[in-house]
Amino acid sequence: MSRLLIVEDDPAIAIALEDDLRLEGYEVERVQDGEAAVKRAREAAFDLIVLDVMLPKKDGFDVCREMRRSGVESMVLLLTARTAEAEKVLGLDLGADDYMTKPYSPKELRARIRALLRRTLPEAGAAGVIRFGDCELDHVKGELRRRGKVVPTTPLEFKLLALLVRRAGHVLTRRTLIDEVWGEDTAITERVVDNQVANLRKKIEPSPAAPQYLKSVKGIGYRIDLEDAQG
Numbered sequence: 001m002s003r004l005l006i007v008e009d010d011p012a013i014a015i016a017l018e019d020d021l022r023l024e025g026y027e028v029e030r031v032q033d034g035e036a037a038v039k040r041a042r043e044a045a046f047d048l049i050v051l052d053v054m055l056p057k058k059d060g061f062d063v064c065r066e067m068r069r070s071g072v073e074s075m076v077l078l079l080t081a082r083t084a085e086a087e088k089v090l091g092l093d094l095g096a097d098d099y100m101t102k103p104y105s106p107k108e109l110r111a112r113i114r115a116l117l118r119r120t121l122p123e124a125g126a127a128g129v130i131r132f133g134d135c136e137l138d139h140v141k142g143e144l145r146r147r148g149k150v151v152p153t154t155p156l157e158f159k160l161l162a163l164l165v166r167r168a169g170h171v172l173t174r175r176t177l178i179d180e181v182w183g184e185d186t187a188i189t190e191r192v193v194d195n196q197v198a199n200l201r202k203k204i205e206p207s208p209a210a211p212q213y214l215k216s217v218k219g220i221g222y223r224i225d226l227e228d229a230q231g
Helices: 011-023 034-043 060-069 085-093 106-119 155-166 174-182 190-204
Strands: 003-007 027-031 048-052 075-080 098-101 129-132 135-138 143-146 149-151 214-217 221-224
Touching (some): 003 011, 011 106, 027 034, 048 106, 075 106, 085 190, 135 155, 155 174, 155 190, 174 190
Parallel strands (some): 003 027, 048 075, 075 098
Antiparallel strands (some): 129 135, 135 143
């Protein structure tokens, strides 16, 4: 059973959302402000956090930033009444995995949650462990390890790296990466892809400024080269 955390300061909305998601079979908790959200996310492992942007004490952007900095890997779905593209991009850049604009359809919200949770499941037929350099990508445990130690990754980072590894040697366009990692209906910019690639390089490359594995292909996208890869 997937565990969800609802962060919403309007009691009526929060209770209705909690009841709806419990009927869908999820285990649900809820908190009402940003500080409580950060504290609870650090204390317990949630598969997904439904995070309102307009919150008391800390807004959703600050909550997302603090969670990612402290290593919280839960998927994050932002709920925002703001429609400006720059603010949506900000949330994604800070580590959110998707967003919805209020008012939203409960049916669409449930579908978005299902889609996000599917991202955390291992791909059928994926190789157990792929090794390159001093790194190991373990599809079974959902772990990236370097020199035998686990390297914290968000679910989004892991899925992006796993996709590139499965298609090692092939150039993948930014549009392909967006469609397959974030989803075809997700409105994000190519800059978000670049930011995620930069984060991954810091975790897998001996020298992120001169990448050995995760390479840019000018004007197209990215390719990962796995020297002496083993499955």
